[in-house]
Amino acid sequence: MSLYFVRHQHAPDHCPAKDPQMGSMLLQHLSPAQAQRFGIQIHGDAVLDGAHTLVLILEAENQEKVEEYLQPFQQAGVVEIFAASPCERVVERQGC
Numbered sequence: 001m002s003l004y005f006v007r008h009q010h011a012p013d014h015c016p017a018k019d020p021q022m023g024s025m026l027l028q029h030l031s032p033a034q035a036q037r038f039g040i041q042i043h044g045d046a047v048l049d050g051a052h053t054l055v056l057i058l059e060a061e062n063q064e065k066v067e068e069y070l071q072p073f074q075q076a077g078v079v080e081i082f083a084a085s086p087c088e089r090v091v092e093r094q095g096c
Contacts, residue, residue, distance in 0.1 A: 001041075001059050001060065001061060002059070002060065002061070002062065002063075002083060002084075003043070003057065003058070003059055003083070003084040003085060003086065004056075004057070004058045004059075004060060004063065004066050004081055004082065004083060004084055005055070005056075005057055005081075005082045005084040006054075006055065006056040006057075006058060006066065006070065006079065006080065006081050006082070007053060007054070007055050007079070007080045007082075008053065008054040008055075008056075008070070008073045008076075008077060008078065008079045008080075009051070009052060009053045009054075009077050009078050009080075010052050010076045010077025010078070011052065011077065012052055014076060014077060015052055016076050022076070025072070026072060026073065026076070029072055030042065030045060030056075035058075035069065038060075038065060038068060038069040039060060039061055039065050040058050040059070040060050040065060040066065040069050041058065041059040041060075042056060042057070042058055043057040043058065043059060044056065044057040045057075052077075054073070057084070063081055063083070066081050067079075067081065
């Protein structure tokens with residue numbers, strides 16, 4: 001399993017939270033049970049207030065699983081996926 005840092009950003013006029021039905025659907029999609037259906041474990045999530053940006057730390061078998069899981073967010077804006085490592089692993093290999 002690998003770690004991924006994900007950033008989803010959308011335009012203020014396309015904010016899913018403005019639509020209660022869409023916001024509720026996306027919130028449900030972020031539930032641990034739903035993520036597990038995709039083989040994803042969510043280690044952290046946060047919304048950057050006022051920036052229309054959601055960040056996630058996910059663990060998955062591969063990036064394709066992450067892309068599949070985040071498909072609903074791609075419809076609302078841009079999704080960027082970055083391979084990541086725990087700090088301990090970076091120190092062990094002596095470099096980022």
